[in-house]
Amino acid sequence: MGLRSWLKRRMGQGGPLIPVVRLHGVIAADQRPGRLNIEMAAPLLKRAFALKSAPAVAIVINSPGGSAVQSRLISKRIRDLADETGKKVLVFVEDAAASGGYFIATAGDEIIADPSSIVGSIGVIFAGFGFVEALKKVGVDRRVHTSGRNKSTMDPFLPEKAEDVARIKAMEADVHQVFIDWVKGRRGDRLKGGDDLLFTGEFWSGVKGLELGLVDGLGDMHEVLRTRYGDKLELLAIAPRRGLLAMPRLGFAALAGDIAAQVEDRATWSRLGL
Structure with a gap:
């Protein structure tokens, strides 16, 4: 001022x-x-x-x-x-x-x-990279030792596992629901459209x-x-x-x-x- x-x-x-x-x-x-x-x-x-x-x-x-x-x-x-x-x-x-x-x-x-x-x-994203084939081409072995069977979830140097993807998607769904609940709570009946339109990202x-x-x-x-x-x-x-x-x-x-x-x-x- x-x-x-x-x-x-x-x-x-x-x-x-x-x-x-x-x-x-x-x-x-x-x-x-x-x-x-x-x-x-x-x-x-x-x-x-x-x-x-x-x-x-x-x-x-x-x-x-x-x-x-x-x-x-x-x-x-x-x-x-x-x-x-x-x-x-x-x-x-x-x-x-x-x-x-x-x-x-x-x-x-x-x-x-x-x-x-x-x-x-209004959505949630989890993104990363996979370098498995790149390691094979240069002749490098990935050696991982964990205590806890899920500790290496989504390791970019290991092949993607279906159970890892399922866990990530479940976590994303939880976070997405927090987002949806907040928007609905704040915007209320001002929102015009169904969930399948507004909350797809x-x-x-x-x-x-x-x-x-x-x-x-x-x-x-x-x-x-x-x-x-x-x-x-x-x-x-x-x-x-x-x-x-x-x-x-x-x-x-x-x-x-x-x-x-x-x-x-x-x-x-x-x-x-x-």
């Missing part, structure tokens, strides 16, 4: 103040720039909801998804703070609120998306998302907030404080890890064509 805005507010001349929290990136527990998780989001949310004079909190989401656990933790924190403070939560979708990103979006009382946003992807444009009841309106944050709260509205960006994440990561291992993370993030975004 600028000095002029602060002076107007002190003199009772300013308009409503709306804090804005931007949640951007692939959702993952590890602390890297560009990643979204509860440790990064919680301090921002706490500061936003602590503004007593604010009638609402705006949350901007731009995420292709990621960790189911981190998605649920962030969503729950938003709802806990909203219930404690009695503030309305308005969620604005930029490029994407897909998979875990949509899980977080549904923590809002309303979801407003750009017409060209990507929303949905498919994603849609903001326009189609509005038709299906996945979002409540189309537009952008500035337009919507100024229409609702007037031209004197003040937006207060709640940004991360500079800390350890702003420090350069040193060493070859750190560099290699960052490159691998960037490749992984790029692959996650590319599933949505972004």
